Every structure is written in C-alpha cells, then in structure tokens.
Amino acid sequence: MHSKKMRCARGAKAVExxxxxxxxxxQNVEHELSCIAGIGPPAIMVSVHHGVVTLSGRVHDFAGKILAGRCAMGVAGVAGVLNKIDVALVGQARSxxxxxNAAVAAVKAQLPSSAxxxxxxxxxxxxxxxxxxxxxxxxxxxxxxxxxxxxxRGVENSIVLAPAGPAAELRWKKRLPSHVNGIIRTVRQNAAAQPAHVRAAGHAAGRKGALPPLVQGAMPAQQSEHQWPDTTQxxxxxxxxxxxxxLHRLAHRLDSEDARVRLIVTDISRIMLVGDLAYxxxxxxxxxxxxxxxxxxxxxxxxxxxxLNRRLAPELYLGLASITGTRACPSIDxxxxxxxxxxRMRRFDQSALWQARLNAGQLGVDEVSALALLLADFHAGAARATAQSPWGNGALIVARTHEDVAGIAAVLDDTRQRAMLDEIAAWLTRQEQALAPIFTRRKVDGWVRECHGxxxxxxxxxxxxxxxxxxGIEFNTALRWIDVAQDLAFAWMDLQCQGRRGLAARLxxxxxxxxxxxxxxxxxxxxRxxxxxxxxxxxxxxxxxxxxGRSAALLQAQRxxxxxxxxxxxxxxALLITVGLAGSGKSWLCNALVEPLEVVRLRSDVERKRLFASAVATVASASPAQGMYDQAANAATYRRLARLAQQGLAAxxxxxxxxxxxxxxxxxxxxxxARRSRVPFLLLHVDAPLSVLASRLAARARAGTDPSDADMAVLAGQMERCAEQGLRPGEADDVIEIVNDASFGVEALALLVVHVRQALLRAKPGSPPTARR
Structure with missing residues (x-):
C-alpha cells in the first residue's frame, strides 16, 4: 500500500x-521554505558556503524558526544549517x-518517567x-x-547526560566532510565564548546576542568525552x-470498548482499522x-x-486525529x-484496490477510462512550478533516475539481472541526452506541477x-513536483507490466x-x-x-x-488514417481499436475544437464553409493532426x-x-448505407454529446466531394475496406484487428530509433 520509503537509497544520495x-x-532552499514552511525571501535570507546553509531574518514564532531549519536541512546537497533566525513574537504575549508551567507540562507529557x-x-x-x-x-x-x-522565543538546553561510556564524537565526524567539521569547531568555539551556553540539539535558538547559533542537522549536540554514543539507529x-x-495500548483499549480493531503495518506507516474508520x-x-x-x-x-490527497479522494480523508491522555491510557481526541x-480516513475494503481487482480479473475498461478523465482534470488544476523552482529540471530528473539504478545495483546479486540493469542504464543515458531539450521545454511550458507522485x-x-x-507523496516535495507525464506514466506502466496492455492503452x-x-x-x-x-x-x-514475504517481493522485483x-x-x-463520410462510424471504429491494437487516436472533431476553442461557444452551424469549418480552419486542423501524429510516431x-x-x-x-517517419501506413475506408448514415446522424443530434457537428447538410456536401476526390488505384495497396453497417459486431471487429495486424507486419518499414511501446 505504501512504497515511498524505498524511493531513494542512502548510499546513492551523493549522486544528486x-x-x-x-x-x-x-535556490532549492528558498523554494523549499516558500512551499513547505510558507516563509522565504524577504522574511528569511539564505546564504550557502560549501554546502552549509545560513538562515537569517525574522519569524513570528519559535516553531516557524525550527520548521525553517528542518526544511533547509531536508534539501539535497545541504551538509549543515546555521539557524540565525530571530523570533519576533506577534500577538503571543505570555508571562x-x-x-x-506550560513547558513543565509539555516535558512531562513527553518524558513521563524521567521528567x-x-x-x-x-x-x-x-x-x-x-x-x-x-x-x-x-x-x-x-x-x-x-x-x-x-x-x-528561544530554548537553552543545558541538560547534561550522565557518564555511561566512551566518546562518540569521532564517529560522527567521520560521517561529515572535512570543511563541515571545521565549521562545527568554529561555531562551538564561538559558542564557548558567549556568557549564555545553549545546547539546542542542533537547532539555533533564542534572543539575538544571547543564544549563539549551532549547526543544525547532520551532526548531534556537543557531548562530553564520557557520554555514551548517540547512535541514530x-x-x-x-x-x-x-x-x-x-498504539497497541490504544488498540487494546478500543477493543475493550467493542470497537473491532485491526492493525496493518506498511513500510512507513501503521494503520489502525476501527469500525468504519482507519487511522x-x-x-x-x-x-x-x-x-x-x-x-x-x-x-x-x-x-x-x-x-494533498483530498484533491483526488475527498471522501476518504476525513481529518486530523490526536492521540491524547497518558501513555498508559491513551484515547482518540x-x-x-x-x-x-x-x-483519520474512511475505511474501505482491500478488494476495492486496483491491485486486488487486477489479480481477480475484475478491473474494467470503464474504471480505467474514469481514471483517465480524473487524472486529466486533476493535472489541469494542479499548481504549476515556477520557472525559478528546481523541480522538473533535467539534472534533477537524471539524478533521481540514476539514484534508483544505483539502489538496485547495490542489492542485485544475479549476474544476468545485473547485465540487464547495465543495458537499461545505458539506454537511459542515451535517452536523457536526446530528451534534454524536451525536459527544459516542458518545464517552461508549465507541465511540471504538484502531482500525486x-x-x-x-x-x-x-x-x-x-x-x-x-x-500521494506528502513527505518529499521533489517527488511530487514532477512533469504530469511522469505522474501518468506510473499507472500506465503498472497496467502494462501486469499484463493489461489494452487497459493501459485505454488509460x-x-x-x-x-x-x-x-x-x-x-x-x-x-x-515508463x-x-x-x-x-x-x-x-x-x-x-x-x-x-x-521475501520470496514474493523478490518475484515482483524481477518482474x-x-x-x-x-x-x-x-x-x-505505425500510422493509420480513416476515410469516410459523417455517420459512417469512423470514430466508433477507431475507439474500438484502441485496446486491441494499443493505438493512440487523434480525433479531428476534438482537435478542431481544441484549436478553435474561442469559436466553439459561438458556433451555430456545421456549415463546411463558415467559421471553424472554412478552408483555412480545415487546413489548420489537418496540420495539427499531422504534427501530433509525427510526435507520436517519433516516440x-x-x-x-x-x-x-x-x-x-x-x-x-x-x-x-509515414514514409518520412519510416513506419507502416494503412488507410481504413469506412462505409455504410445511406439509411444507416442518416439514422446515426439523427441519433447523434438527439443525444447532443458528440463533439461532431455534422448533420444531413454536411453529409450532402461530403458526398459531392467524395465523388470527385474518391480513392484512386494508386492508393489501393494501403486500403482496408470496412462496411460498418448494422451487422458489424464483435466478431467482425476481431477479424478486422487480425487483418490490420497482418497488414502492418507485411509493411516492414525501416525501424525508427525509438523504444518499445
């Protein structure tokens, strides 16, 4: 259910x-402060020297100062943080x-046995x-x-540790770059010269001039040589x-109140199921x-x-719950x-998960189509990354990809699988070189957004x-501020990998x-x-x-x-185009081919209205000679279709x-x-009796949901042009004739799919330098 913990291996972090x-x-720290802490320039000033970040400026509460320091420390490349932010209280007067008294109560709540x-x-x-x-x-x-x-306004932590063992300072120093250790020594020497000694466990704190700043993050608080090692693990x-x-005490107490409780443990979370709720x-x-x-x-x-998750599942995410009371007798809120x-979440049956539905063979095409529309609308409304933000930059994309490769290589011990991984890494490198301008253009065009991740x-x-x-990913900004294509690719890939390529094509x-x-x-x-x-x-x-579950996990990894x-x-x-009159069923047929042939359909009715969006609201007629149906608009529509088709073929x-x-x-x-792209070309000639054409156009008009505006007047004009511009003998080699009348059903469609596949195999064009779909 939760896999995000595994996204980056510690040993690979240096790659990025x-x-x-x-x-x-x-720049990354300033963006992180603005997005996560809600503060940034000009309130907070950021400077960096050899990877050590210095924060200065003013915030309105101490929690904001700590949050700023933590946000900065979580940014890639940061070796340490000097937190010199001042706290200027606004509307928080307190004796x-x-x-x-409040501090004593807070410490007692956290350390009931030693407070x-x-x-x-x-x-x-x-x-x-x-x-x-x-x-x-x-x-x-x-x-x-x-x-x-x-x-x-500040904290002076003068708590000392009882002597219990040998020093551990050297162990921590070995983990840090030499220049950072030098900065730490300088800071500690400066701190020792101050009249007020502050030990804030790595966080800068207190009043200006009274509480010296300490390096935050990668190093522990200063220890005496007789203190026991502070081992993070x-x-x-x-x-x-x-x-x-x-949580077990809480579950036991809830169980005793006849609320059926079940605990589920994932990689980074624990989920407590209580009745109709999940915590x-x-x-x-x-x-x-x-x-x-x-x-x-x-x-x-x-x-x-x-x-973040209320954007895509508002019914599931109910609110924040607090576990209160004492550790011996906890309660909810x-x-x-x-x-x-x-x-606090609404509980759902595990059989509702798509993974379970895939395993049971229950996932349907309507569900996948609904997901496609949901994601398209979600991405359209998602916040966009600014041009100055680091997210979506080619360097960051490449670093994260090869960080994953390095993480896999570190644990693979099978020679054949390592060879496969080497080939994948080489392919990724070639692709990154070719795609570098596209990464940049996508960022400039606003396609990097706050996605699911x-x-x-x-x-x-x-x-x-x-x-x-x-x-969705809430714990790491860089993993969700991504190109919308990267977000979509996850579900597209997963459906393909699990053998449902048709559903992936529909998505x-x-x-x-x-x-x-x-x-x-x-x-x-x-x-992908x-x-x-x-x-x-x-x-x-x-x-x-x-x-x-080790064996099952290994099998999945190999898969x-x-x-x-x-x-x-x-x-x-390959490139396929249709030829046919309005009402012949071209759109229905192309839509039916999406899953068995794994095609991407470009629909002229949709792209015309996307191209002339401002004219859609005022169009009153489908006249072939007016508005977005005049000759210039027709030419622009076909140029757009050709450009989009070329992009798809190249990929x-x-x-x-x-x-x-x-x-x-x-x-x-x-x-x-098609010839320039060195791909097969087929022409699907779709025809139907005139009575069928007329009945379909009438039904379409009554429904009012089809993007096509064609009516009987349009059909009459098309029939005149068809007599003059019909198929010629030179086009016969590329044509597949289809009579899409009332008798055309599932069996006829299956035969057509076979026919198209055979025709594509016979074409044998030169292979373009792309990756397998």
Missing amino acids: ESMLNDPEIR DADLA DAVTVVAHDGVLRLDGTLRWNYQRKRAEEAVYALRGL SIEKHEVSRQTRL KFKKALHRDVLDYSTLSARRHACEEELR GEGPVLEYAV DLHCGNILTVEGQVRVFD LNDYLERCGDYGSLALLPYY VQRALVRCKVFLLRSQAGSR YLAFAHACITPAAP GFVMVVDATFLERRRRLAFRAL
Whole structure:
C-alpha cells in the first residue's frame, strides 16, 4: 500500500548532491521554505558556503524558526544549517511563569518517567532546561516538547547526560566532510565564548546576542568525552518501539470498548482499522527522503497528506486525529496532552484496490477510462512550478533516475539481472541526452506541477462505483513536483507490466484526448522505464526487510526489472488514417481499436475544437464553409493532426487519425509523413448505407454529446466531394475496406484487428530509433 520509503537509497544520495553547487542549493532552499514552511525571501535570507546553509531574518514564532531549519536541512546537497533566525513574537504575549508551567507540562507529557529530573526556568520568553538525563534522545525530546509553546522565543538546553561510556564524537565526524567539521569547531568555539551556553540539539535558538547559533542537522549536540554514543539507529528503534507500544495500548483499549480493531503495518506507516474508520500513523523514522522523527514533523506530514490527497479522494480523508491522555491510557481526541497524530480516513475494503481487482480479473475498461478523465482534470488544476523552482529540471530528473539504478545495483546479486540493469542504464543515458531539450521545454511550458507522485495500482481503488486515488507523496516535495507525464506514466506502466496492455492503452488514449497533452508522448517511454525501476527497487528493499514475504517481493522485483528491460527494445510505430463520410462510424471504429491494437487516436472533431476553442461557444452551424469549418480552419486542423501524429510516431506509438480525409491531397500528405517517419501506413475506408448514415446522424443530434457537428447538410456536401476526390488505384495497396453497417459486431471487429495486424507486419518499414511501446 505504501512504497515511498524505498524511493531513494542512502548510499546513492551523493549522486544528486554532487551535481548541485552553492547557488543551486540556495535556490532549492528558498523554494523549499516558500512551499513547505510558507516563509522565504524577504522574511528569511539564505546564504550557502560549501554546502552549509545560513538562515537569517525574522519569524513570528519559535516553531516557524525550527520548521525553517528542518526544511533547509531536508534539501539535497545541504551538509549543515546555521539557524540565525530571530523570533519576533506577534500577538503571543505570555508571562514567564505561565510559559514555564506550560513547558513543565509539555516535558512531562513527553518524558513521563524521567521528567522530574528536568528543571525549567523562563526569562523574557526564553526557556532554560537543566538537569541530568541518561540518554541523548531524552535530552532532545525534552527540548522538542516545548517548541510549539505560545510565547516562546528561544530554548537553552543545558541538560547534561550522565557518564555511561566512551566518546562518540569521532564517529560522527567521520560521517561529515572535512570543511563541515571545521565549521562545527568554529561555531562551538564561538559558542564557548558567549556568557549564555545553549545546547539546542542542533537547532539555533533564542534572543539575538544571547543564544549563539549551532549547526543544525547532520551532526548531534556537543557531548562530553564520557557520554555514551548517540547512535541514530538505536534512537530510531527506541522511538518506533515506544510508538508501537502506545498504539497497541490504544488498540487494546478500543477493543475493550467493542470497537473491532485491526492493525496493518506498511513500510512507513501503521494503520489502525476501527469500525468504519482507519487511522494512519506515521512511523517515527528518518530516511533520506522523509523525516517523521519528531511529533511536530509527524503532525505536519499528516496535515500535508490531508491537503494533498483530498484533491483526488475527498471522501476518504476525513481529518486530523490526536492521540491524547497518558501513555498508559491513551484515547482518540480526548483530554490531556497530545501523544501522537494520525490521519483519520474512511475505511474501505482491500478488494476495492486496483491491485486486488487486477489479480481477480475484475478491473474494467470503464474504471480505467474514469481514471483517465480524473487524472486529466486533476493535472489541469494542479499548481504549476515556477520557472525559478528546481523541480522538473533535467539534472534533477537524471539524478533521481540514476539514484534508483544505483539502489538496485547495490542489492542485485544475479549476474544476468545485473547485465540487464547495465543495458537499461545505458539506454537511459542515451535517452536523457536526446530528451534534454524536451525536459527544459516542458518545464517552461508549465507541465511540471504538484502531482500525486506514486500512481501505481496499489494506490488506486474503486469505491461505490467511483474511481479514487489516494496515498500521494506528502513527505518529499521533489517527488511530487514532477512533469504530469511522469505522474501518468506510473499507472500506465503498472497496467502494462501486469499484463493489461489494452487497459493501459485505454488509460493513455482517454487521458490525452481529454487534456490534449500529446507532447508528453516523447517522454512516456523514458518515464515508463524509470517508474518500473522504482517499483523494482521498492520490492528489492522490501525483500531485505525480513523473511516474511521475501520470496514474493523478490518475484515482483524481477518482474519489474524484466519489464523495464523489455521496454528498451525497438518499438513498432505505425500510422493509420480513416476515410469516410459523417455517420459512417469512423470514430466508433477507431475507439474500438484502441485496446486491441494499443493505438493512440487523434480525433479531428476534438482537435478542431481544441484549436478553435474561442469559436466553439459561438458556433451555430456545421456549415463546411463558415467559421471553424472554412478552408483555412480545415487546413489548420489537418496540420495539427499531422504534427501530433509525427510526435507520436517519433516516440514509438501506433497513431490512428480519425478524420474524413475526403480530399486526396490530405491522404497523400499523411502517406508521405509515414514514409518520412519510416513506419507502416494503412488507410481504413469506412462505409455504410445511406439509411444507416442518416439514422446515426439523427441519433447523434438527439443525444447532443458528440463533439461532431455534422448533420444531413454536411453529409450532402461530403458526398459531392467524395465523388470527385474518391480513392484512386494508386492508393489501393494501403486500403482496408470496412462496411460498418448494422451487422458489424464483435466478431467482425476481431477479424478486422487480425487483418490490420497482418497488414502492418507485411509493411516492414525501416525501424525508427525509438523504444518499445
């Protein structure tokens, strides 16, 4: 259900970071502050030197300062953060005594068994924490407990750790670049010279001139040489275990109240099913692409998940839930301090998931078509990345793709599979060189938007006849601010990989027809391979997480790797066009060919109205000589169809152009296009008796839903032109005759599909340098 934890391997992070210089890092940090923290220039100033970010400026509360520091630390390439932001309280007046009492209560809520060892003193809005604790995680948690208090201006964490073992400073220094260690030494020396000693676990805090800034992020708080090592993994393990115990106590209490409770554990979440509701908890993890390590971070992640996923599944995402009370007796949205946060969701049966429906052979074409329309409308309304933002840049796309390749290579031990991966990596490199200008143009044209980011079949479902998409990426900005083509490619790839290529073709065709983004065809083969590698990596890492389900995960990983490898073989594009009068059933026939032939249909009626959108609202007649149906408009429409067809052919797709093509010069122009593109060319001549044509036009007019405006007057004009511009003997080799009358049914369609396939095989054009569809 949740696969996002696996998206980036720690060892591969340097691939991306090494490509970023200080100005690029500064730009990325400023964008992250604006998008995530809601602050940025001019309120916050950002400077970068050798990967170390310095934040200065002013915010209105201490939580905003901490959030700014964390956002900066999460940006690729950042080695450390000097947080020099000042806190200027606005409308948060609070006495020191009240602040100190609130801090004591907050620390007690987080450290119920050891809070008595901590003393709190408040002066002018700055809290000083004193005392002795055994573990550094306790020291850090005591500090983080007070971050969100109203009226707080800063924190001096003077809690010391009880001597318990050898030093660990050297272990941390080895993890950091030498220039960062030098900066840390300088900062600590400066801090030692100040009258007020602050130890904020890596966060800058307090009043200007009184609380010296410390490096935030990649290094721990300063320790004496007699303190026990602060091991990140052991702290994380403790936090996850502590969180697990809390949820089990909550589940036991709810069970005792006759609310049937079930717990589901995923890669990065725990889901508690309670009656008709589901509560989704973030695991207290810290990974390269996410940080759920603190309660405030988990709350922010929950709020982001609600904001983002309500765009595509508003009925499922109900709100934010708080686990309150005590750890011995927790409750949901009760009295007392908040112990944990969760996303409250409407519960659904697992059989509603598309993955389950695929496995059961139940997923239908209507559902896939509904998804296509849903995604097209969603992408149309999604926020667009600015030209100055880093998202969607070619360098970032390439870095993330090869980071996934490196992650897979690190765990593959099969020689044949490693050879396959090498071939895939070489193909990706060639594609990236060819697609670099397209990456840039797509960003400039506004196709990089705030998308879902994880559109595989495990995150799509059908509930009460409605298709919904859930579990979008909320924890990493770069993974969801992507090209809409990359978002679509995930579902397109997953359907293909699972043997439902016809449904994948339906998804692509209906999506493109809805939004008109045929320029995305150039990128889809590349993104399909990239998305398949993402799933391969997920399952490989999942197979290493434990023995349970290991074999199944390995099989899935092998499946996606083999699929990615198959996709780099040459494609077999082709160009088909129709010839026929209004009402002959050309559009119906082309639509019926989408799934069995995996074609992309270009419908002249739709593209004409897209081209002349401003004229659609005022058109009152389908006269072939007026408005968007005059000769100039006809020529513009056919030029657009030719341009879009050429884009699809270059990307390796079978394109079918649904238009009348009554004029011989139009047919010859598209035949020449096929020859230039070195692809097979077929002409589908669709005919029907006049009585059938008339009845279909009448039915179409009554329904009022067809994009075609043709009526009997148009048909009469077409019949005159057809007599003059009919098919000639020189075109016979390319023609397939189709009588689409009332008797044309499923069997006739199946025979036509076979006939078309055989005709395409006989054509044997030169192979274009594209990837397999």
